[in-house]
Amino acid sequence: MTDDEKTRKQGISRREFLKDAGLVVGGATIGSAAFLSSCKTAVNPDKTVTLSTVTTPANRFIDPIDGTEWPTLGDLQAHFAETHPYAGDINLVTLDINGVDYTLQVEATDTLANVLRDKLGLFGTKVACDMGQCGTCTVLMDDIATFSCLNLAIECGGKKITTIEGLSDGTILSPIQQKFYDNDAFQCGYCTGGFIMAGLSLLKVNPKPSADEVRLAISGHMCICGNYKKVVDAITGGV
Ligand code: FES
Numbered sequence: 001m002t003d004d005e006k007t008r009k010q011g012i013s014r015r016e017f018l019k020d021a022g023l024v025v026g027g028a029t030i031g032s033a034a035f036l037s038s039c040k041t042a043v044n045p046d047k048t049v050t051l052s053t054v055t056t057p058a059n060r061f062i063d064p065i066d067g068t069e070w071p072t073l074g075d076l077q078a079h080f081a082e083t084h085p086y087a088g089d090i091n092l093v094t095l096d097i098n099g100v101d102y103t104l105q106v107e108a109t110d111t112l113a114n115v116l117r118d119k120l121g122l123f124g125t126k127v128a129c130d131m132g133q134c135g136t137c138t139v140l141m142d143d144i145a146t147f148s149c150l151n152l153a154i155e156c157g158g159k160k161i162t163t164i165e166g167l168s169d170g171t172i173l174s175p176i177q178q179k180f181y182d183n184d185a186f187q188c189g190y191c192t193g194g195f196i197m198a199g200l201s202l203l204k205v206n207p208k209p210s211a212d213e214v215r216l217a218i219s220g221h222m223c224i225c226g227n228y229k230k231v232v233d234a235i236t237g238g239v
């Protein structure tokens with residue numbers, strides 16, 4: 001007898017228990033911060049689901065050394081050159097992430113994944129292997145699925161970067177997120193953001209992919225929970 005069957009015998013399935021407890025929402029959030037953070041279509045309308053919203057900050061240009069804020073990138077650069085001429089070896093990069101420009105000081109060895117998580121708090125991008133072998137850190141770079149753990153942040157200036165947080169406005173799931181939800185295409189959710197970004201990249205160039213085309217697109221991704229079939233179903237469902 002499976003775990004689900006055992007639990008169902010006790011009056012409620014494991015899945016329903018998790019949903020009612022809000023853990024499906026929480027689990028998806030673990031895997032992709034914005035994935036279900038704003039699910040309007042709560043499974044059980046009798047339950048209260050605490051929604052969190054993603055707010056889009058305005059562009060800010062802050063001197064990383066003295067903390068002063070400047071109205072434009074040009075003003076910041078001029079101030080920086082004048083005030084900290086000794087800091088010429090400090091790397092500043094402006095990253096376009098989800099449509100917002102962030103000017104940051106980074107180390108030459110900082111990966112994009114590190115910067116997204118550690119400097120910007122965009123925890124929807126996960127890191128597991130940190131060496132290009134699992135896909136959980138996938139973001140879109142100029143609409144192409146890219147492992148953010150393999151890209152140095154200093155080299156990402158001028159690229160249009162989209163993370164899982166950029167897919168939803170914070171109140172309604174994006175179509176591909178909804179497809180994953182409808183197909184139960186996640187369990188713990190840790191890998192889910194990466195799969196969604198890979199699927200989205202494929203759908204941008206091939207709106208109706210075959211199952212084999214989806215398998216190829218997600219072939220660099222690992223799901224320890226073994227949810228591959230449902231992921232393929234979600235992505236072939238189109239958006
Ligand atoms: S963390 Fe980037 S591919 Fe695994």
Ligand code: FES
Binds near residue numbers: 185226
């Ligand atoms: S859903 Fe758990 S690792 Fe993929």
